[in-house]
Amino acid sequence: MSERLPPLKALVAFESVVRLGSVTAAAEELFVTHSAVSKQIALLEGWMGQPLFRSNRKRMQPTAEAAALAEVTERAFGLIAEASAVLRRGEAAETLRVIAPSTFAMRWLIPRVWSFSRARAPIALQVRPTDSLEDWQEIPFDVAIRTDPRAPRHLEARPFLAETLVLAAAPRFLAARRLAAPRDLAATGVIRAATRPGQLEAWSAAAGLDRIPDGPSFPHFYLALEAALAGEGPLVSPFETLCDLFAKGELVALWPDIRVAGPTHVALFDAAAPHAGAAEAFIDWLTATAGESRPAAKAA
CATH class of the missing domain: 1.10.10.10 (Winged helix-like DNA-binding domain superfamily/Winged helix DNA-binding domain)
Incomplete structure (x- = not known):
């Protein structure tokens, strides 16, 4: 070992x-x-x-590889903390399995979930990030966080966080360029993520642009995000999911008044399942926490 x-x-x-x-x-x-x-x-x-x-x-x-290691390490330490809290209190933990899209899990859920574990120590959370290419219905779960409005009929759906999309870039990218108006993006291009089709086009339309040249393209959003953080270009980004990066100044919104509606995060659970009570408690926490974490975007 x-x-x-x-x-x-x-x-x-x-x-x-x-x-x-x-x-x-x-x-x-x-x-x-x-x-x-x-x-x-x-x-x-x-x-x-x-x-x-x-x-x-x-x-x-x-680095991108180190950031991935840090996310996994933080998750592992969180699980150790949860198990330790249960042992110290002498309570039998009820395990609640939560699955969520990888970017949302790593950037929003896991950094906050400690507060739920602290308040509800008898409930031991197991958070599993999912890839867009995975069939999430084949993964065992008690709560599934999705953005697809379609869901099996036996699952109850509770919306808890509506996204808005902004164009964002790292300060190092903006420091080397003068972007006075959206039309100036023609000289830089915009990063694309294959798993977020239509979002760049929606933002472009809201900005009054017919088309923005493509910048680097990536198969997954979390890879596109790492490229944006490294200063490779701007990226249409879900503001609520990445609110911590905006609050820290690691991402800056270009023309923050230009926003379009993004997907809504929905928590799915089976009301007849054995862990339905714990699932509802977790979803109530999700809803309350989502309402508290809405900082204003820092403008370029």
């Missing part, structure tokens, strides 16, 4: 740095020195055999 796993102390430091965005903030959270965190990051990079952050260490921007 020790040969397969990276140093766990280094993983703790790494996850904290990625989540908080700086070594200083991670050191404060972990009650250690700045130097101690830096040494753990260097140790983990040595174990991995590659750098985990981009060359500009002031921003501590993880």
